[in-house]
Amino acid sequence: MSTSDQEQLTSQDAPATGAAPAQRAVPSAPPAVTPAAVPTDLPDDRYLNRELSWLDFNSRVLALAEDASQPLLERAKFLAIFASNLDEFYMVRVAGLKRRNETGLSVRSADGLTPREQLAYIAKRNQELVDRHAKVFEDQVRPALEECGIRIANWEQITDEERTRLSNYFRDQVFPVLTPLAVDPAHPFPYISGLSLNLAVTVRDPEGGRERFARVKVPDNVPRLVPIDRSADEQVAVFLPLEELIAAHLDALFAGMDLTEVHAFRVTRNADMEVEEDRDEDLLKALERELAQRRFGPSVRLEIAGDMSDHMLELLLRELEVHPGDVVIVRGRDSDGFDGGHALLDLSCLWQIYGVDRKELKDPPFVPATHPAFGERETPKSIFATLREGDVLVHHPYDSFSTSVQRFIEQAASDPHVLAIKQTLYRTSGDSPIVDALIDAAEAGKQVVALVELKARFDEQANIKWARALEKAGVHVVYGLVGLKTHCKTSLVVRQEGSTIRRYCHIGTGNYNPKTARLYEDVGLLTAEPAVGADLTDLFNVLTGWARQDEYRSLLVAPYGVRRGIVERIEREVEHLRAGRPAGVRIKVNSLVDEQVIDALYRASQAGVPVDVVVRGICALKPGIPGLSENIRVRSILGRFLEHSRIFHFAGSDEHWIGSADMMHRNLDRRVEVTCRVTDPRLTAQLDAIFDSALDPSTRCWVLLANGEWEPSPADGSTVRDHQAELLKRHRATG
Template identity: 75%
Template sequence: MRGVTEAEAQIRTEDAEWVSTDAAPEAPPAATTPAVDSALPEPLPEDRYLNRELSWLDFNSRVLALAADPSLPLLERAKFLAIFASNLDEFYMVRVAGLKRRDEMGLSVRSADGLSPREQLRRISERTQQIANRHAHVFLDSVRPALADEGIVIVAWSDLDDAERDQLSMYFHEQVFPVLTPLAVDPAHPFPFVSGLSLNLAITVKQPENGGQHFARIKVPDNVDRFVQLPNREGDSVVRFLPMEELIAAFLPVLFPGMEIVEHHAFRITRNADMEVEEDRDEDLLQALERELAKRRFGSPVRLEVADDMTENMLELLLRELDVHPGDVIQVPGFLDLSSLWDIYGVDRPDLKDPPFVPATHPAFGERETPKSIFATLRDGDVLVHHPYDSFSTSVQRFIEQAAADPNVLAIKQTLYRTSGDSPIANALIDAAQAGKQVVALVEIKARFDEQANIKWARALEDAGVHVVYGLIGLKTHCKTALVVRREGSAIRRYCHIGTGNYNPKTARLYEDVGLLTAAPDIGADLTDLFNSLTGYSRKDSYRNLLVAPHGVRKGIIERIDREIAAAHSGAETGIRLKANALVDEQVIDALYRASQAGVPIEVVVRGICALRPGVAGYSENIAVRSILGRFLEHSRIIHFRAIDEFWIGSADMMHRNLDRRVEVMAQVKDPRLTAQLNDVFESALDPATRCWELGSDGHWTASPQEGATVRDHQVSLMERHRHP
């Protein structure tokens, strides 16, 4: 992830998390009669689901649409090009890798829409080639020329004068040449291992004496900048960059002295990163995971990206030596690996970026400089925080830091799914343990692509005396919960946080999430029971005010959907509003179809994958689906059931892996002050004038509102609301 900050990389890994490796189960039979009514609904058709893989590619196409939008600041468009590229990398590393494994094993498990793994792979390959071409041309034909017009120029070696070439020659020989390793391929030199996501040059050299030609490979080093910034020309403020592969190509004669350079082309391979950790009760999970991490870099190839000017002979050689199927080749016009555009985004041009946004301290917690006691605040009532609009550092982070420093706090228990390199939350837990408090941290070391960071923190926490738990065998612990136990006089009071986002202060500035801070005794009792299940042998599966997966979330949601159906049959005003990252689970989707058949209006705001097919007469004509993408990554999960007047927030998306193979928590928000805040989020997101994409019954997404209509930006509106409450 060359040139990517930790917070920026987190955007990518979070998106990869909802690309599950698991095969979708067989589509369930047509919906049966809901228990709440004796009237049979119309049978549900077999083609009622959209394909999740193609839906994901549609999501990434919406990211690309942001890069193509000339109304956005120019460097933000370059950022979306980088995010698109990173998203696609991880989709191939995980989801496509899983499909290929099932196809190679001859497994006949079909997707919910009836496609075999092989047919899905074929459609993915076709669609990826289309959007990869579009991605390249948005950069080549739109963003790159616009950057040049603004004085940010990506140059070629032929654009440089002699003095600049001399300067770069010195840089190359001092900084680059020592770390390059030209690798020949001949009977004495087998084809070299090519690491996943590395950028490489495939080179053909010729011996002048006999004309014999040989293949060689050079890896573009990932510990130097992909785009080399040139010194400004005298009297010129233009910022210029030379791609590293062009610099290396210019000095190929130095790397192969005495040989003639016949051709050189860029290529890049993506490998299977879909690990399977065998969770043996008798083996240390940490050691098992570290063993699998060591294997990840040697995964089988799942995609080969090549420059579109690569010769047929060169491509055939790569396919043969890398053991890549021709259907897994993506030809890319221009530069490979545009995730490196983060280097360009780093240029100090605030006029070409979104205006700075500083999150506000929630009014309940005082001013940024004069904080209130969070414990005193929560004794007065619950608080709902909405990140990044409400500051994470002066709310959730401060909650844990105050608990660590408070002599009356006896214990802190917390789940950690994704940490940051410099984690103030983890540091506060260390401080608390060193101060003699009982501290429990459940660190999910199986969080994909964050395994190494979480292992590091787990060991640091253990060294400080924190009781570290690695999760439950067979399950990932994905819930976002914290429990603080405090002595107050002769009583013990419990303070809680339940959220939709990770305890990561860096991504909290980029991700949209909500969290409930409360001292409600019943929620405190529920979290106590939950942590006892996570750390001990308790197998509690029912709670007072929480829905907990893998036993309770799907069941609880479907029960509430059925209550809305019953209310519709009795003539009451009904409605379901759901906001999530993904909607894939067939049982939940079928329950929503039944509700639609009963006349319940359903509005869905989904950021990524949606397998539900809306707007079809007979079973989904009362369902509307929209997607909002923008400056912040829409990440919160919120559900509102109108007839029964319940709002729920939590960590779970409507996906098989969340509902069946993870510990997830959803909590009901009851305080009318807080439910009014959640209602405002829905009202803004669902406003007809809000810029979004709408999903049609044919599975296609359409930008909305149409050109010429009044348009508002959901996230800008929320920023303004928090600036001027």
């Protein structure tokens, strides 16, 4: 290197403490990839629609709720996850399509559909999934829960004694926070906040006979499912939906009026923010302004119960300015059949049911193991000493995050020989030990730089809070680059060791969040390799200063290098095959959408290179098509943990890479992402083992067919292995 480690440390110093956090401008640079002409031998209809592929993913989540082999409360959990997933899909993806449709933008999707056509397909497919979701709950999970003593009751089903107890609870805890909002010429239709649960109420004046409409918001600061009866050991747990409790006591809100109609409804609003970034404006202030406006986004979905009257629906459509095609009907079951009343809107409330302490109805308890390289939990080894001996690959949640990555930052914060810590933060937990460690380090006099991504969707408020807390403690806080989100997961620790300076690094595929690290499957590299340390030093110079760089030694960095690097390596496998050498591509990602990467895989398949893709969510590639993709196999694995790691293996070159980027436009063009090469044979063997397990023919998964449908695999009657359970056993055996 042309400069010493000490010079590099000095060159990347952030502004003095107390200076306003900076959002750096993007240095001018060439485009990420110069798009090549589309090969004539690739058909026009070679992509699947990404939005419909996402709905297929959520259908696979729902299939886990339908799976009777899953523990019962885990099935309830998957019903809740399905509901939350769908909320975000409408707030972001559907909202974006509606905006493009309403502004007249004729941008077609990769499969040739206009926004209007996509919205029509989504509406039809979504209603089918919502009906299936409700049936799984009403016909399978709810009855099974009742058999186990866990019941979600209706007001009509509870005893007089229980009603008296609940009436007292309503009077003391609920009634004081309710505010009925009337609608008449003097009272315009009230604002309905996104994702809030509401009661649409019609009352009649007994004297004049005139009907009036009012809205009552179901408060979200009291439990949605009100406990009615719970045994000491929680073997029996009975709940009443809060909206039913309120509906049963509406006479207290509308004294002297006759109640004629009550229906629950829920509105979803556009939450896809577009922050107008200006190099001369404080991003924090711009984001806070946009967050204040997000709650007033236009309606994109109206959820109603199946028994809502046409009159009430027409009123809501008119006042909320909702198109009839954006109505989603949630059907319930009563004595008259499945289209009856008592539909429970927003089944994300089943997380509360999942919280019932019935261990026999859940997956066996799981405690992540401390990686053997870092000693026992009670007798930890110095991570710096360990990394001087060699690189370590951690695989969460099987390897503990708290005793590896978190301990790495905590030891750096307390080590008197550490001079500086540089960290990217995209999402972290509400109670963040990583942030606490950075604050401790700054207060101990170390140079600490934190790049906090304020634009992390739905975590903006939390990240603003962390940014202010870090700045107050003396941490140099940077907001990233104008026009880009900083999504990479990187840490750099600079340590004085005698007369030399050594750099220690972590590069991962998941966020620095100890809570999600117990639920998300991710990998991370901990290393003292000088080339990686030099690369991260250069990267932080780009992120915090005015450096311009798009080439690195051991990294591929988006927006300039990840797509280009991946495509080049796929094409290199074709060269290996043509030269008679081994060749193959294995990819594990959350989403595969980028057309240039997909086309490179198609060309590799046409040349005869075997390609295996493990994708959790969206896949726009069509596998198994003769002459195009007959050498490509695509499978999806869902389970107890959320498969989140991004891993790449190029067999002919014998290269293994891990990183933060999915193969999507936003990751490759509009984010700072880091993909790092793993070279240690001990570690590459671990990555190969992950692929081998995921691709084992007996592993339970879904296989993508050429027509875009997902088929469960292996077939009934075959020997089936669970990928995550096998990895869990393996880590327990070696921990």
